[in-house]
Amino acid sequence: MRVAICRYGAGNVRSVELALQRAGCSVDSGPDADVSGADLVVLPGVGSAHSAMAGLVSRGLDVALRERVAAGRPVLGICLGLQLALDWTDEDGGVAGLALVPGRAVRLAKGRVPRMGWAALDDPAARTSDGQNTRTSDGQSTNGLVQPTGGGEATSGQRTCYYYAHSYVADSPATTAWSEGVPVEVRWGSFVGCQFHPEKSGSVGAAYLDALLDAWRLPAPSPAVRQGAECHSPA
Amino acid sequence: MPLPRLIPCLDVAAGRVVKGVNFGGLRDVGDPVALAAAYAEHGADELVFLDVKATLEGRRTLIELVRHVAEQVAIPFTVGGGVRSVADAADLLDAGADKVGVNSAALARPGLVTELANRLGRQAVVVAIDAQGGLVRSRAGTTDTGLRAVDWAREAEDRGAGEILLTSIDTDGTRAGYDLELTAAVAAAVDLPIIASGGAGTTAHVAAALDVAQAALLASILHERPSRLTELRDELRAMGVPVRREVAHVA
Numbered sequence: 001m002r003v004a005i006c007r008y009g010a011g012n013v014r015s016v017e018l019a020l021q022r023a024g025c026s027v028d029s030g031p032d033a034d035v036s037g038a039d040l041v042v043l044p045g046v047g048s049a050h051s052a053m054a055g056l057v058s059r060g061l062d063v064a065l066r067e068r069v070a071a072g073r074p075v076l077g078i079c080l081g082l083q084l085a086l087d088w089t090d091e092d093g094g095v096a097g098l099a100l101v102p103g104r105a106v107r108l109a110k111g112r113v114p115r116m117g118w119a120a121l122d123d124p125a126a127r128t129s130d131g132q133n134t135r136t137s138d139g140q141s142t143n144g145l146v147q148p149t150g151g152g153e154a155t156s157g158q159r160t161c162y163y164y165a166h167s168y169v170a171d172s173p174a175t176t177a178w179s180e181g182v183p184v185e186v187r188w189g190s191f192v193g194c195q196f197h198p199e200k201s202g203s204v205g206a207a208y209l210d211a212l213l214d215a216w217r218l219p220a221p222s223p224a225v226r227q228g229a230e231c232h233s234p235a
Numbered sequence: 236m237p238l239p240r241l242i243p244c245l246d247v248a249a250g251r252v253v254k255g256v257n258f259g260g261l262r263d264v265g266d267p268v269a270l271a272a273a274y275a276e277h278g279a280d281e282l283v284f285l286d287v288k289a290t291l292e293g294r295r296t297l298i299e300l301v302r303h304v305a306e307q308v309a310i311p312f313t314v315g316g317g318v319r320s321v322a323d324a325a326d327l328l329d330a331g332a333d334k335v336g337v338n339s340a341a342l343a344r345p346g347l348v349t350e351l352a353n354r355l356g357r358q359a360v361v362v363a364i365d366a367q368g369g370l371v372r373s374r375a376g377t378t379d380t381g382l383r384a385v386d387w388a389r390e391a392e393d394r395g396a397g398e399i400l401l402t403s404i405d406t407d408g409t410r411a412g413y414d415l416e417l418t419a420a421v422a423a424a425v426d427l428p429i430i431a432s433g434g435a436g437t438t439a440h441v442a443a444a445l446d447v448a449q450a451a452l453l454a455s456i457l458h459e460r461p462s463r464l465t466e467l468r469d470e471l472r473a474m475g476v477p478v479r480r481e482v483a484h485v486a
Binding site for chain 2: 022112115116167
């Protein structure tokens with residue numbers, strides 16, 4: 001799988017590149033990486049929204065990414081990369097995002113900020129019962145691309161943990177997973193965004209990337225499926 | 236809140252893990268990349284590398300080390316020692332580090348914290364504070380700054396720090412336990428995550444630190460023995476501290 005990583009002056013390109021290489025991808029993270037032609041484009045990101053967005057625009061990556069998602073081709077946003085994909089982020093006094101996914105990034109309201117460290121995903125079943133998970137409540141909990149494993153299958157009672165380092169968080173109708181009540185994954189059309197850092201979450205993060213890459217290696221979905229929140233039909 | 240973190244600290248110089256012998260003498264105790272990988276496999280939540288010599292000529296070796304660690308280890312790591320500018324920090328992050336630690340340079344020029352946060356994001360900026368009697372000391376503890384630790388922590392937060400690595404000079408090396416009073420005072424003064432450092436002798440000490448701080452730095456308590464980390468995690472869990480369970484082999 002040929003992966004292009006957007007390099008736009010916002011951090012951790014190297015770690016993402018290494019993680020994708022470990023997953024068997026051929027990775028181009030250079031300034032001329034082929035954002036249109038690659039099988040997958042990754043929008044990494046740590047840093048602050050204003051300068052990151054400016055970096056994307058100055059390189060024409062905003063247009064390229066919008067075209068890509070409109071054409072139903074896979075894009076993965078990580079951390080700030082997820083937040084920038086939304087319509088708007090409140091960071092840095094407010095910055096317009098790429099609008100690849102409906103929603104806005106808002107500042108974390110409780111706990112110590114940045115929210116830093118390893119945290120478990122919330123139990124999807126508990127989510128459904130309190131009505132906050134729009135995806136599972138309409139029976140779509142098993143659709144398409146693999147969900148981050150939120151159930152109790154990890155060792156002795158502790159659910160799957162990923163590593164986080166963030167001060168803002170997506171407020172989006174496309175949310176597909178939560179951790180400690182915080183939205184941590186969105187899926188919309190051909191875009192998947194994760195608030196955690198799979199590239200820094202050890203073998204658990206590697207398994208997440210492997211599962212995403214496997215799903216994206218499958219034949220592309222029909223155009224009708226691409227347009228909505230349901231990324232892929234069940235495999 | 237995320238789970239309490241255990242963070243092994245590796246002192247490095249000239250590309251090797253070193254151990255101080257009564258200030259001054261440094262003994263070579265191993266290969267940092269191999270040790271880091273072993274700690275990660277034994278469930279370290281993060282790692283800290285501290286360049287204890289922080290000489291100009293050692294920078295290239297340090298960058299090379301960071302590159303190798305990033306290739307071998309898929310958990311977050313911080314690099315501190317000798318970071319004096321945004322360029323220093325950017326070099327480390329480009330090589331694969333996730334965060335940089337700043338101490339004396341930030342005390343000398345607090346604006347550095349803001350510059351780092353603006354360029355790298357605040358999550359990448361760890362302000363390290365060495366305190367004695369509640370007061371901040373600079374230049375590896377040799378210089379009195381007159382600043383109260385709680386005040387400097389607050390200022391660092393205002394200026395863009397993402398985390399505070401708080402070392403008590405009073406308890407460091409004593410193995411009598413972390414400085415809980417100082418740690419609690421700083422934790423109460425800021426909303427940032429706090430990493431407690433200095434004084435760990437027993438598992439109970441680590442548990443007590445994790446009660447007031449979000450992470451504990453582990454140095455001599457591990458004796459550069461990664462399997463000790465697994466034991467420590469098991470002991471902490473038995474004491475009711477919810478440290479992370481998953482390790483490298485859970486898929």
